[in-house]
Amino acid sequence: MGAEHREKPHWAERAVKWVARSWYQFGSALGAILLAIASAPDLLLKNASQSDDSFFGDKTPLGHWGWEQIVFLVGAALVIASLIGQLRVRPTYSQLLEERDDAISLAEQRATIMESILGGVVDQLCVASGLNGFNYRASLYCHGDASFILLVRTSRNPELRKIGRVRYPENQGVIGKAWTDGQAAFLGLLADRAAWEQQMVDQGIEPETASSLQMQSRSIVGVRIDDTSKSPPEPFGVIVLESTAPRGVTGTTLDKLAKSPVWHVLVTLMLDAREHFPAIVRSLVVGIPDHGRHTPSERVSVGGTPRRS
16 A cells, blocks of 8 residues: 555543653753652651641651652652763764765755756757757756856767856846747857957947857857746746857747757656755856956856856
8 A cells, every 4th residue: 555544642641742752841841840849848748748637657768768859859860861862872973974964965965966967858858859970069047146057068079068157147148038038049140259248248248248159159049948837937047058159049949949849858857846946056157267367156056158267
């Protein structure tokens, strides 16, 4: 039978488990009560030890020890035992640090696995879109804090795979237009570097950023990624395909993206991987050779088009 049909633990079993976890708290409270009783001079307990009608008469199990003294010793023993129990159960600072480091390490391992899976799916999507050469690259971004943050970059060309910045403003270039309109295409961009940089500036990119871009893309397309399980659909990412050829990527590329079954796999995987995005981004920043030159805020935020060192 499934896990949902498993019989719930008996109340007595649950009680035993609770006592095992919390005995020192209960013992500490009981000990404090006993100490209070033993310390009160006018309580019935003291009178009972002097009464002929008490169960032991004027005797106690410890002979000359009075009842208030016995109760005091039992209470003190319970308090001391509870304190020792708390010290044994409560983790030390070094243990907490070790647990934190283990948790971070596990999160990083999961993020690395998820990043590899996302990269593999993006590779398959490129193949399905007819991109098999060495003059293109694909970049996958999530959206946050009014910008786009790079998650995955893939290309058969190692030079085009290099990462500079990892954060892009949401209102610049093809990525900004794709975010607003659902998709965008810049085709037939100029071969002359100065003229090409001016075209980038015309698309809202800062002149300094345009001059620092490593890849001179001659054709760029972008598609917004929406969470269609919500009504209305909620956008949360963008994929950008670039080529150094004037028509290396085109409107046909966009059509193939939309029709590919791999597209739906990518969207589903992106939704499932959201919790790993921060760790993926951190790993990308650490991997950037000149990441030490970035400002602290830029290193933490991350995402965007590469720039030259």
